[in-house]
Each structure stands twice: as C-alpha cells, then as structure tokens.
Amino acid sequence: MTRRFHVSTFGCQMNEHDSERIAGLLAADGMEATDDVETADVVVFNTCCVRENADDRLYGHLGRLKALKAERPELQIAVGGCLAQKDREVVRARAGHVDVVFGTHNLGEVAALLRRARMEGPVVEIIEEYETYPSALPVRRAVDHASWVTIQIGCDNTCTYCIVPKVRGREISRRMGDVLREVEQLAADGVSEVTLLGQNVNSYGRDLGSGQRSPGFADLLRAVGAVDGIRRVRFTSPHPKDLSAATIEAMAESATVCEHLHLPLQSGSDRVLARMHRGYTAERYLARLGAARAANADLAVTTDIIVGFPGETEADFEGTLAVVEEAGYDAAYTFVYSPREGTDAAAMSDEFVPAETVRDRMGRLIELVERHALRRYEARVGGVEEVLVEGPSKKSPTVLTGRTRQNKVVNFPPRGGGATVRAEEIGPGSYVDVRITGAAPHWLRGEFVATVAGARRVRTRIPLTVE
Ligand code: 5AD
Ligand code: SF4
Secondary structure: OOOEEEEEEOOOHHHHHHHHHHHHHHHHOOOEEOOOHHHOOEEEEEEOOOOOOHHHHHHHHHHHHHHHHHHOOOOEEEEEEHHHHHHOHHHHHHOOOOOEEEOOOOHHHHHHHHHHHHHHOOEEEOOOOOOOOOOOOOOOOOOOOEEEEEOEEOOOOOOOOOOHHHHHOOOEEOOHHHHHHHHHHHHHOOOOEEEEEOOOHHHOOOOOOOOOOOOOHHHHHHHHHOOOOOOEEEEEOOOHHHOOHHHHHHHHHOOOEOOEEEOOOEOOOHHHHHHHOOOOOHHHHHHHHHHHHHHOOOOEEEEEEEEOOOOOOHHHHHHHHHHHHHHOOOEEEEEEOOOOOOOOHHHOHHHOOOHHHHHHHHHHHHHHHHHHHHHHHHOOOOOEEEEEEEEEOOOOOOOEEEEOOOOOEEEEOOEEOOEEOOHHHHOOOOEEEEEEEEEOOOEEEEEEEEEOOOOOOOOOOOOOOOO
8 A cells, every 4th residue: 555644844945845855755755645644654744943942842743643653653753854953862862753863964865764764663864964965856846836946055154043054054055057957847847936945045156166157146046037937036045244236136137036035134233233143234234225125126025033132132122123114124024032052142141131021022023014014015005916826815715815026915806807717717826917905914905907918827736716
C-alpha cells in the first residue's frame, strides 16, 4: 500500500518553501500527501526558531503524537528545519518517539533518512554547512499559478537579535542561470507569479562570479522579469542597508516587478539600530525609502518592527513611532523581542524591557500602523486594479479573493457592472480587473469589471462555487 505523509510547517516563507521541497521529495519517493495527521504513515515537522516559543509548540505537537505512535509503531515522525538544526540531540532527548531529526542543510536526504530509520532505528543527522548552493530538489507546489523561487540561502549579517545566521549558515547565492531555468520551467508549467526568496536578497551575487563582474540582484530582477509568461515578480526581503539605486531602478523599469517593497525597519531609534547591528540610521532608512518611492509611483511599502529590544527606552520607542508616521506603511509585522539563546542580544539580559511596558508599546505601535494602513487602503477606493485570483474566499464560497499588484487582498463577487462570467474564466490563476469599492486596514472590497485580455487562463484543480 502507498505510504502517506503529512508535513506541518512553522515559520517563514523560506520554511514553507522548504516544506514544498520535503513534500516533493517524499512524493518522488512514491508516497502520497494527506491532510490527515491521524492516518498518515509519516509526519514531518518543519520547524522554526526565529521568534517566540516555537519549542513549546513543537513539543506540544510531538506530545500529542506519542499516543498515536504507541498505537501504530510503524508511524514515522521526523523533525527538520531551524529548531532541529539548533537543538539536534535535544529533540530526541525531549521526545524519544521521534524517528528522524534532520537539519536545514540536509533536507534533500529526508526520504533516505526515513528509510534508514525503518531499518536501523532512530537517526539524528545534521550537517553544518552547504559548500555550494544545493542542486534543485523536486517541489510539490501548494498552488498552480504562483511559486517561490529561492535565490540565496543563509545570511552573512550579524543582527544581534537574530538566530538565522546560526541555523541557516553563511550566505550562498544560487547561480543566475539556475534561477532563470527554474523560472522558465515554472512559466512553462502555468505559473505567472514568482516570489524570489532570500534572507537578504539585495546582497545576491556577492559571492558569485570570478573574473567578470558578478551579477547583482538588479540584474537578476530584470532577467526574471523578462521571462516569457511571468506577469508578476515579487521578492523578500531586501536589507535597507543594501537597497541600491540599481535595484530601485530595476524595480521601476521592469513592468512585471510588482509595486510592493517589504523593507524591514526593526527600530526607528539610531541607538537601538546600532545595538542591533543593522548598519543604517533612521535617516538613511527613510532616504532609501524616499528614493524607492520617487522612482516607483504607487509603491506599497510594508515592514517588520521589533518592540522591546533590550535597553529600548521610551525615547527609543518614540523614534520608532516617528519613522512609522513618516513612512506611512501599508502594513507592518510587529514582533515582541524574544531572546534567542546564543545571540548577542540574549546576553543583554540585564536590560530586558518589562513585559508590561512592551505590551503598552505594542498597543500604541499597532494603533499607529493600522491608522496608516487604513488610509493607504482607503486611497485605493474608486480605482480599478488588476487582481490575480486565488479562489473562493474562505468565508463565503460565492465571493472570490485575490491580490492586487501591491499585494493587497481583494474580495469581490464574480459579477458586476452588468457582467457575469463563467466560473472557469475566473478560476485560481486568472487575472481580472476589479473596481475597488471599500477598504479596511487589511483588505479591500470590490466589484468585477472584466477579465484581463492577454492573461493566460490556468486550468484549475480547485472546485469553485459561483452563485
Ligand atoms: N525577536 C523578535 N523578533 C525577531 N525577528 C527576528 N528575530 C527576532 C527576535 N529574536 C523578526 C524580525 C525579522 C522577522 C523575520 O522576525 O523583525 O525581520
Ligand atoms: Fe537575521 Fe539580520 Fe540576517 Fe535578516 S539580515 S536573517 S534579521 S541576521
């Protein structure tokens, strides 16, 4: 009988993409995916350790699987990803029923490790570093029309709060030809939107090339943007200190590169930024952002902000509010600082900010962020935007949901202005024009105007209900 696997993902887009690879590898090994953990033969946890209590969550899930494993000893449990890379033997010490522990650098071996564990018993295998960018692994994509494309792994920065360099290793760029071949293959498969992934995409290429000038991120952006069949290019995340004029120019000049920039601020206080090792000041950040806005009319800007970094004073926090006020973000991901063992900031424990102060600051920050977000979303009302349809909305099967080029979610009924279209014309992956009629801080409402001429229609595997 075909063995069935389930992959649970914690963490960032990089991890979600890694999970697609794990799924691709297991499918290539003859297994079948299932959503049902209870009946799966193999359960893989792809873990994260960047923030908060990822450990507690993982061990909670593992604890619940203990009874299942006792009932069905042939069930295999594997733990991979950043937390596994960091904790190694600790995982099996805390959860002895785990069969396989693998790290961020040997994900490609997951199927072989599971097979080995069936014959030899539990396996813990972590390697320290990749020597070069690993060759492409099979991928089982979550959707048909959009895809992540890794352009770089690891990170050479030393942000003092961040565990990533420790668990993902040093920065390695993928060869430009390999990236382009993957994008061309995806386009041939019907993918029209790609998101380029890296911890610090702007330093792409620094480690490549000898002799001739090595390609930079701007070159890659232009080349990916020109691949036939690709209508939208996104990327995440650039580091503000490396956001070059060349990248800003490439964004502006490539029609397919979307009008959205995710530019992590982290803090608006120069003192905190220096202690974080971020390599820029608030003024320089705003100058880079200003240049990006000047070159790209209609740019949506989002960010990441950490509240309660060790030693953050009220004046420091007000510095963050001032930058948020000036930047006027479309959205911000706000995080409570959480010490990561082994990072420099975790050693500043005598300066930890009291939880109550952090809560209060977080409330004030979110209020300001939402005020600007609402203003930015309301500014879209009345306009017509191109929307890439994702499918029926989760709340109502008769409403469609999709995203604008600025990456804003839009919900709309598939008719309007006297026009009614057949469901298959606006299935997931199709492009439609939508008139925006309402706004909230995290989504837009609209009405269908027309399908976009020239956009390819993608046959859909997802059933769609249309009233
Ligand atoms: N505590 C809180 N937030 C963190 N981030 C990274 N490390 C930490 C930490 N120790 C946030 C940063 C980063 C995002 C991916 O996660 O804002 O940009
Ligand atoms: Fe972490 Fe800084 Fe690297 Fe981002 S740039 S992954 S925050 S060390």
